[in-house]
Every structure is written in C-alpha cells, then in structure tokens.
Amino acid sequence: MLVIAVPVVAFSPMFGHLVGYEVPDTGILGALRWLSPILGTVMYVWGGKPFLAGGLDEIKGRSPGMMLLIALAITVAFISSWGSSLGLLDPQLDFWWELALLVVIMLAGHWMEMRSLALTTSALDSLAALLPDEAEKIIDGEAVSVAPSDLVVGDIVLVRPGASVPADGRIIDGSAHVDESMVTGESATVRRGEGDSVVAGTVAADSGLRVEITAIGDDTTLAGIQKLVSDAQSSSSRAQRIADRASAWLFWFALGAAVITAVVWSLIGMPDSAVVRTITVLVIACPHALGLAIPLVVSIATERAARAGVLVKDRLALETMRTVDSVLFDKTGTLTKGQPTVTAIEVVEGAGATRAESEVLGLAAAAEADSEHPLAAAIVTAAAEWGVDVPRASDFSSSPAVGVKAVIAGQTVEVGGPRLLEAHDAPEAKSAEAWRAEGAIILHVLVDGSVVGALRLADEIRPESRDAVDALHAIGAQVVMITGDAEAVAQSVASELGIDRVFAGVHPADKAAKVSELQGEGRRVAMVGDGVNDAPALAQADVGIAIGAGTDVAIGSAGVILASDDPRSVLSIVELSRATYRKMKQNLWWAAGYNLLSVPLAAGVLAPVGFVLPMSVGAILMSISTIVVALNAQLLRRLDLHPQAVVGRVHSTS
Structure with a gap:
C-alpha cells in the first residue's frame, strides 16, 4: 500500500500546491494529473477493503462501530476527490493524498491491533504446543x-x-x-x-x-483446559456489557458530531474544511479502543490464570471475586489433607525399658503392615516419612473393632483402640483425654499386654492453610470454616489456624443454607470446596471455587477451578480479580476520555485560535489510542499468580 500511496501523494495537485510545485495541466506530463485518482481508487478499493467489508458486516449485524466509521470517512474522501478531479466540485475538495495517507495509517494501525490480539491468544494457543x-x-x-x-x-x-x-x-x-x-x-x-x-x-x-x-483429542485434560479458557474469554460480564453499550452510543455520538461539523463548516462558507473536519471526526472517534478495553484484559487474565493452575469458567465469578468479604472453606480436603495422619506419639514409661518414639512407631508399623485399614496405611506411611526402621513381623491377625496382633522379635505386639485396652485391663496414655477432646483418633501400642505408647491420628492440617488464612485476614476478609465433623474437632482446627467463625456438624445438603445465612448478613461469599459434596453450596455462593480438582476440569457448579490443593490459591483469584478490574477501569477511562477530548479538536473548535487537527494526525491518534489500550492490558502478563508469590505480596503491603 505504501508503494502505491507515494505516487498518489506526489502527483496530487493539492499536495503539489502545498509543497510549492505544480503538476502540468497539458501535454504528456498532464496525464500525470490522473495518476492520483487512478491509484487513489486502487487504494480505496484494495486498501480500504477490510474497512468497507467490515462496515457492511456491521450494518448487516445491526451493530455499527469502528469499521463503519472508517468506511464512511474514506468513502467521503473518495467521492469528494473524484468530484473535484472531474470538475464537478471545488478543486479544494481534492483529497487524494489525504485519502492515501489515511488508508496507509489505518491499515498500519489495524495491523498493530491485530498483532496485539494475536499476542494475547498466542500464549493460550501454546498450550497445544505442549503436545509432542x-x-x-x-x-x-x-x-x-x-x-x-x-x-x-x-x-x-x-x-x-x-x-x-502424547495423550x-x-x-x-x-x-x-x-x-x-x-x-x-x-x-x-x-x-x-x-x-x-x-x-x-x-x-x-x-x-x-x-x-x-x-x-484422546477433545477428551483430554489439555483440551478441557483450552475449552474452559476459551469459554471464559467469550462469556459476558457486567463490565463487558457496559463497554458494549458505550461503544454503540459512541458510534452515534461520532456520527452526530460529524454531521454537525459538516453543517457548521459549510454554513460559514468553508466546504473544504467541512469535508476535512468531518472525515477527521469520523476517524478519530472510532470506538475500537473502547471495544478492546475489556476483551483484551479478560483474554490475558484468563490465560495467565490457566498457566498458574487457576481455571476461570465464568467471567462473572472473576469479576465478583474482588468484592468478596467472606471466604467459606470446607474443612476436609481443603484446609486439611482429607486423610488420617500420625500427628503425635506418646511413649508410656514404666512398661519395662522406656522406648523412643521412633521405636513405638516402628512396632506399630510392623504390626499394621499387612492390614488394609486406612489407619494402618497412615501408620506405615508415617514410619516411612520419619525414616523409622520397621522390624519384620509374623503371625499377623486382626480383630474388628479391637485391633491387630503380630509377633515381632519373639514379642506379641498389638495395636488398637479402647476395646484392646479393655481386653488387657490396661490404662490409656496420659495424653489420650486431651487428644480425644480435639477429636483425634487414638491407637495404643501394647507389647506382651503392656502399653508402651499411643499414637494420635487426625486429618492433618495442610501446611499452607495458615498462610492462606493470615493472608485473607490481611486483605480484610472474614474466614469461615464449615464441616460435618463434631464441634470439638472443628474448633481444634479453627483455633490452630485462627479462623473467625465455624459451622460444625453440618450435613452436605445443608451447606448451601449456611452460605445463604452469610449472604443474609450482607456478606459477599466465596465458597471453597471439593466440587462434589459441596456442589449446592458452590452454586449458592457469590463465587464457587472448586479446589484440588487436578485433571477434573468438568466441575459444573464452580465458577473457578483450582487444579492444585493449595488453599493459598484463593488469594491468587482475589489478586487476579482486582488487577483485572484495575486494567478494565484504566482502559475504559482512557478510551472514553480520549474520545471526549479528541472529537471536539477534530471538529475544529480551536480553529479560531489557529489550531487545526490534520486528517492524517487524527488517524494516527486513533491508532495510538487503541495501541495504548492493548499495551496496558499486556502489563497483566507481569502478574505472578503462584500462591507463594501472591501471599508474599499481600504481607508486604499490609
């Protein structure tokens, strides 16, 4: 296009007059006068095709916008210039060179905008590149x-x-x-x-x-993640609807301003200025920046979230998360690991030689090695994690509700609960009563009928849970825990984590009612659960967050899915929501403010004091406004959403 534009500009009579030379009217060189109209027509038809076709599509879709405004601008310049070239209109209405520059600048701006959009989606498309x-x-x-x-x-x-x-x-x-x-x-x-x-x-x-x-194919987890992100980017939200309405109103505002501009300049006897000012108004008021203000931000935000294991299913959930003031955690599997773990060992003195904690755990693990009970698995796992030497056992047997028995180094080792103690008329460990009050499971270890130690088993609290609760407090959120466990168990966990409020003994079917109770107090609630038993509560909450989903991206009741089981990831959603809102607001204010200032200047309100905005400069400013919006959205890529980074920033700013 630039190659064609150069001779159009060079052989335009108006441009020649401006720079001090005249294109001959007669002779062989006089034919050069028609070079600008001919090549200018090529510029209009070929270079202007994206805008003309886009404008026609907007008319068909009854959604007039940027493309139609540009199409109107270059069409006015094209008709005016041909009228002048054919002697039907004033020679001053020859705008071939302005038309050529306008098309080149608009195409360059359009290319840069499309490149910005391509950069936005390319990172998401790169998920597909993970496949070999x-x-x-x-x-x-x-x-x-x-x-x-x-x-x-x-x-x-x-x-x-x-x-x-590969699959x-x-x-x-x-x-x-x-x-x-x-x-x-x-x-x-x-x-x-x-x-x-x-x-x-x-x-x-x-x-x-x-x-x-x-x-394979669309049934893989990777395809599911891509679909989730794609659906989130195409879904609507309140901010997007506001931007869409503003874009529609801006079109009519620009069209009205252009008509008024044309009439006013014509009435004061300056038809050439009327055409130039009208075209400049149409070009500079294109609502493209406003139209890109929200989609660009959302596309980048959802893509960045997906790379951090945060899958946004519903844009409205992401938009709402910044306003949440209460986070309701399901206890089991969310704040805790969801499986029994050996959390403490007491060695009972006076039963022969006093044994070390590791020896008590080793004896229990040896006796439980052949058992399939979940508590046995917890004991064996604990021994492995602690690096305990587990002796070989023989003659294994188990008795329901009593415990297990095995022979180890010639001694009879038994592990069990209260009935085992009753059978041997043996006393329980000193810590048993306190552990029981905390809701823990207590197993005693006996050697030849004498108690040598006790194990405390409980649903272990995740090491990240305390950081998550502290960080939520730091941003001013109330932290609530809900569980089906007994009050003693719930209060033990809540006390250790510093949780503000507890709902204990709640049946899964009643969790949604507790969410409603919080909402009835005027709270904006985010519910964090496993997405299965918590489905009604997730649906009732203002924002439903399914945590620990791993490869299951098809959880229907959650607006946001956390692939990992780290409760600190909730802070990642809050920060992403707030950052996304800031970028949306910045882009909307920039786009709206730009139009409010630029349209009057384009119309020529400062012409009496000698300031007139050239048509080409108007096109450049329109493109720059769109590029500013795109670059501002790209800054979201700098946001580190990994939980430890987010929590660190929260504490450093609180």
Missing part, C-alpha cells in the same frame, strides 16, 4: 513413531525421559518425576508410577514410562 509432534507407539514390542492424532484409546506408548506424554493415559510400566505445571501451576515435579494417571502435555523428567492411552 510424534508419539512412540508400541507395536509388536517395537516403538514406532506415529502422529498423536493417530492414537486410539488402549494403545501403548513409550514416553522417553524429557519427552511429553491422557495410565502408567503400566516404569516411574518418573513428572512435570505437571501446565495443569497445576506448581513448578515442582511429582513422582508417578504404575497405576497412576498422566495427562497429555506433561513431561517425564528423569525416566522413561510406558503409558496406556485412556483419552
């Missing part, structure tokens, strides 16, 4: 390279160290540390072995795996 170009399918014992799209459920693939998993599957051979950051947002790798599930796009960091494919 080829998969190694096992056929007759040999690894054969195939396209991931050729895989079917049931295929076996080889995933080499450092390679990506969702289950490990059937091998173990490796797997990088799941694209799902959970956590940078630390996770150990996965036989029987564990892996998802497409994750990376086997240190060892090879054989994986049986369980889902």
Whole structure:
C-alpha cells in the first residue's frame, strides 16, 4: 500500500500546491494529473477493503462501530476527490493524498491491533504446543513413531525421559518425576508410577514410562483446559456489557458530531474544511479502543490464570471475586489433607525399658503392615516419612473393632483402640483425654499386654492453610470454616489456624443454607470446596471455587477451578480479580476520555485560535489510542499468580 500511496501523494495537485510545485495541466506530463485518482481508487478499493467489508458486516449485524466509521470517512474522501478531479466540485475538495495517507495509517494501525490480539491468544494457543509432534507407539514390542492424532484409546506408548506424554493415559510400566505445571501451576515435579494417571502435555523428567492411552483429542485434560479458557474469554460480564453499550452510543455520538461539523463548516462558507473536519471526526472517534478495553484484559487474565493452575469458567465469578468479604472453606480436603495422619506419639514409661518414639512407631508399623485399614496405611506411611526402621513381623491377625496382633522379635505386639485396652485391663496414655477432646483418633501400642505408647491420628492440617488464612485476614476478609465433623474437632482446627467463625456438624445438603445465612448478613461469599459434596453450596455462593480438582476440569457448579490443593490459591483469584478490574477501569477511562477530548479538536473548535487537527494526525491518534489500550492490558502478563508469590505480596503491603 505504501508503494502505491507515494505516487498518489506526489502527483496530487493539492499536495503539489502545498509543497510549492505544480503538476502540468497539458501535454504528456498532464496525464500525470490522473495518476492520483487512478491509484487513489486502487487504494480505496484494495486498501480500504477490510474497512468497507467490515462496515457492511456491521450494518448487516445491526451493530455499527469502528469499521463503519472508517468506511464512511474514506468513502467521503473518495467521492469528494473524484468530484473535484472531474470538475464537478471545488478543486479544494481534492483529497487524494489525504485519502492515501489515511488508508496507509489505518491499515498500519489495524495491523498493530491485530498483532496485539494475536499476542494475547498466542500464549493460550501454546498450550497445544505442549503436545509432542510424534508419539512412540508400541507395536509388536517395537516403538514406532506415529502422529498423536493417530492414537486410539488402549494403545501403548513409550514416553522417553524429557519427552511429553502424547495423550491422557495410565502408567503400566516404569516411574518418573513428572512435570505437571501446565495443569497445576506448581513448578515442582511429582513422582508417578504404575497405576497412576498422566495427562497429555506433561513431561517425564528423569525416566522413561510406558503409558496406556485412556483419552484422546477433545477428551483430554489439555483440551478441557483450552475449552474452559476459551469459554471464559467469550462469556459476558457486567463490565463487558457496559463497554458494549458505550461503544454503540459512541458510534452515534461520532456520527452526530460529524454531521454537525459538516453543517457548521459549510454554513460559514468553508466546504473544504467541512469535508476535512468531518472525515477527521469520523476517524478519530472510532470506538475500537473502547471495544478492546475489556476483551483484551479478560483474554490475558484468563490465560495467565490457566498457566498458574487457576481455571476461570465464568467471567462473572472473576469479576465478583474482588468484592468478596467472606471466604467459606470446607474443612476436609481443603484446609486439611482429607486423610488420617500420625500427628503425635506418646511413649508410656514404666512398661519395662522406656522406648523412643521412633521405636513405638516402628512396632506399630510392623504390626499394621499387612492390614488394609486406612489407619494402618497412615501408620506405615508415617514410619516411612520419619525414616523409622520397621522390624519384620509374623503371625499377623486382626480383630474388628479391637485391633491387630503380630509377633515381632519373639514379642506379641498389638495395636488398637479402647476395646484392646479393655481386653488387657490396661490404662490409656496420659495424653489420650486431651487428644480425644480435639477429636483425634487414638491407637495404643501394647507389647506382651503392656502399653508402651499411643499414637494420635487426625486429618492433618495442610501446611499452607495458615498462610492462606493470615493472608485473607490481611486483605480484610472474614474466614469461615464449615464441616460435618463434631464441634470439638472443628474448633481444634479453627483455633490452630485462627479462623473467625465455624459451622460444625453440618450435613452436605445443608451447606448451601449456611452460605445463604452469610449472604443474609450482607456478606459477599466465596465458597471453597471439593466440587462434589459441596456442589449446592458452590452454586449458592457469590463465587464457587472448586479446589484440588487436578485433571477434573468438568466441575459444573464452580465458577473457578483450582487444579492444585493449595488453599493459598484463593488469594491468587482475589489478586487476579482486582488487577483485572484495575486494567478494565484504566482502559475504559482512557478510551472514553480520549474520545471526549479528541472529537471536539477534530471538529475544529480551536480553529479560531489557529489550531487545526490534520486528517492524517487524527488517524494516527486513533491508532495510538487503541495501541495504548492493548499495551496496558499486556502489563497483566507481569502478574505472578503462584500462591507463594501472591501471599508474599499481600504481607508486604499490609
């Protein structure tokens, strides 16, 4: 376009007059006078095609906007210039060179805007790039390279160290540390072995795996994440509806201002100024910046959130989160780990030689090693985590409601609850009463009928929960906990975490009523739960947050899904909501303020004092206004949404 625009400008009579030379009227060189109209027509038809076609689409869709205003501007310049060139209108109405510059500038601005949009979506599209170009399918014992799209459920693939998993599957051979950051947002790798599930796009960091494919194509977790983000970006919100209405009103405002400008300048006997001012008003008032103010911010915000393991299903939920003043946590599996853990050990003195805590735990783990009870698994896991040497046991037996028995180094070791103590008429440990008041499970360890120690088992509080509660307090939010557990258990957890309010003994079906109770007090409530038992409460809350969803992105009752089980991620949503709102507000004020100031200048209100805004400058300013909005939205990319970073910023600013 620029190559065509140069001769249009150079051989335009009006431009020649401005710079001090005349294009000949007669002779061979006189034919050059028609170069500007001919090439200018090419500029209008070819260069202006995106705007003319876009304007026509806006008319058909009954949503007039930017494209129609630009189409009107270049059409007015085109008709006026041809009228002048054919001698039908005043020679001063020859605007071929302005038309050429206008089209070039508008195309350049449009290209930069589209590039900004492309940058916004490219990071999301890069999720698809996590998939490998080829998969190694096992056929007759040999690894054969195939396209991931050729895989079917049931295929076996080889995933080499450092390679990506080509589709969702289950490990059937091998173990490796797997990088799941694209799902959970956590940078630390996770150990996965036989029987564990892996998802497409994750990376086997240190060892090879054989994986049986369980889902392909649109059924994979990665495809689900992409769809969630895409749906969130296309969904509506209050801010978007306001921006859409403002854009529509701005079109009619610009059109009205252009008509008034044309009439006023014509009445004072300056038809050339009437055309120039009208075109400048139409160009400079294009509501493109206003139209991009919200979508650009939302696109970047949802993409950044997805990379941090925060999946926004509903834009309205993201918009509302900044106003939340009460966060209601389900206890089990949210603030706690959701499974029993050995939290304390008491050694009972006086039963022969006093044993160390590690020895008591080792004896219990040895006796429980062959049991399938969840408490047995907790004891065995604790022994492994503590690095305890577990002796070999024999003659294992178990008795329901009593406990287990095994022979270890010639001694009879028993582990059980109150009935085991009753059977041996043995006293309980000193800490038992206090532990029981806290709602803990107590198991005693007996050697040859004498109590040598006791284990406290409870649903362990997540180490991140205290930070989450403290950070929520720092931003002025009330923290509430809801649980089906007894009051003693609930108050023990609440006391340790510093929770403001507790609802204990609540049946899952009644949790929604407790959310309503808080809302009835004028609270804006965010409910944080597992998305299954808490579904009614998540739906009732102002913002429903499903936590610890991992690869399950199909939770229907939540507006926001947290792939990880870190309760601090709730702060990530709050910060993202507030940052998104700030950017939306900044963009809307910029776009609206720009139009309120620029339209009067374009109309020529300062012409009496010698200031006139050239048509080309108007086009440049319109493009700059849109680019400013795009660049401002891009600043959201600097926001670190990882929980530890967000909590650190909250404490540093409180």
